[in-house]
Amino acid sequence: xSKGENSRAHWNFNxxxxxxxxxxxxNHQRFRGQNGWAAEGWKSIVKSFNEKxxxxxxxxxxxxxxxxxxxANYKAIRDGKKKSGAGWNESLCMINAEPVIWEKLIHxxxxxxxxxxxxxxxxxxxxxxxxxxxxxGDLNFTSAEPAPQPTEHVSTIDIDAHDxxxxxxxANVDDHMPSSxxxxxxxxxTPSSSCSKNLENRIGKKRKLSIAGVLQNYVDIRANETKIxxxxxxxxxxxADDYSIKRCLDLLExxxxxxxxxxxxxxxxxKCEVNREIFMNFKIPKVRLLWVKGEISPKV
Numbered sequence: 001x002s003k004g005e006n007s008r009a010h011w012n013f014n015x016x017x018x019x020x021x022x023x024x025x026x027n028h029q030r031f032r033g034q035n036g037w038a039a040e041g042w043k044s045i046v047k048s049f050n051e052k053x054x055x056x057x058x059x060x061x062x063x064x065x066x067x068x069x070x071x072a073n074y075k076a077i078r079d080g081k082k083k084s085g086a087g088w089n090e091s092l093c094m095i096n097a098e099p100v101i102w103e104k105l106i107h108x109x110x111x112x113x114x115x116x117x118x119x120x121x122x123x124x125x126x127x128x129x130x131x132x133x134x135x136x137g138d139l140n141f142t143s144a145e146p147a148p149q150p151t152e153h154v155s156t157i158d159i160d161a162h163d164x165x166x167x168x169x170x171a172n173v174d175d176h177m178p179s180s181x182x183x184x185x186x187x188x189x190t191p192s193s194s195c196s197k198n199l200e201n202r203i204g205k206k207r208k209l210s211i212a213g214v215l216q217n218y219v220d221i222r223a224n225e226t227k228i229x230x231x232x233x234x235x236x237x238x239x240a241d242d243y244s245i246k247r248c249l250d251l252l253e254x255x256x257x258x259x260x261x262x263x264x265x266x267x268x269x270x271k272c273e274v275n276r277e278i279f280m281n282f283k284i285p286k287v288r289l290l291w292v293k294g295e296i297s298p299k300v
Contacts (some may be wrong), residue, residue: 009062074126076111
C-alpha cells in the first residue's frame with residue numbers, strides 16, 4: 001500500500017478474521033510482553049498477515065490500529081451482554097435487548113451502538129485470545145481474571161425480516177465493506193467456526209444431560225415397578241394371613257354348636273386353602289355351621 005493512500009487501511013471480514021487467527025497463533029510468551037504484544041511479536045504478526053493477504057501491503061501501524069479496534073469491540077460486547085436485561089444470541093454472536101435496554105446499553109457503552117443490529121462473529125475467537133485477561137485503560141489485557149462465559153439466554157432473529165435494523169443481513173453489503181458495516185451472510189458461513197464450535201460444545205453438553213435424564217427415568221421406572229411389586233406381595237401375604245390355619249382353627253373352636261368330634265373332622269376340610277377362604281368369608285354364622293356339617297357328613 002503506497003504512502004499516498006489514506007492511512008486508514010481497507011478491511012473486510014475475511015481480513016479481520018485472518019488477523020484474529022494470526023493473533024491466536026502468536027498468543028504465547030515468546031511474542032507477548034508485560035503490557036501487550038512484544039516488538040518481535042508485532043514483526044512476526046505483520047509478516048504473517050501480509051503473507052496471508054499479499055495483494056494489500058498493510059503497515060504495522062494499520063494492523064495495530066485494527067487489533068486495537070477489535071479488542072475494544074470485544075470488550076464492549078463482553079461487558080454489554082452481562083448487563084441486566086441484555087440477552088445473547090449465540091448462533092449470531094450478537095446482543096438482543098428491548099429498545100429501552102438498548103438505550104441504556106448505548107448510554108453506558110457508546111461503542112455498542114453499531115452492534116445494535118449487527119452481529120460480531122469474531123467474539124468467541126477474541127474471547128479465546130483474551131481469556132483470563134481484563135482490559136486496562138489502553139485496552140491492553142494484562143491480568144489473569146477468568147473471562148465471562150456465554151449466557152444461557154438464546155434469542156432468535158427472523159432472517160426473512162425486511163427491516164434492516166432488525167436483520168443484520170439485509171443491510172447494504174459491499175465486498176470491501178468497513179468493519180463497522182453489516183456482514184454478508186455468505187461471509188458468516190466462513191468465519192462461523194468459533195460460534196459453531198461453541199454451539200457444538202453446548203450441544204455435546206445437552207446430549208450428556210439427555211443421557212443422564214434417560215438413565216434417571218430408567219431408575220425411576222424400575223423403582224416404581226419394585227414398589228408396585230412389593231405392595232402386591234404384601235397384599236398377597238396379608239390375604240394369606242387372613243385365611244391361615246391358625247385363624248380358621250380359632251374360629252372353628254369357637255362354634256359351640258359343633259361337638260369336639262365334629263370339630264376334629266372339620267380340620268380335614270380346612271386343609272384345603274379354598275375351603276379355608278370359604279369358611280372365613282361367611283357373613284352369617286348359621287350358614288357357616290351348615291356348610292361345615294355338610295362337608296363332614298358322610299357322602300352317599
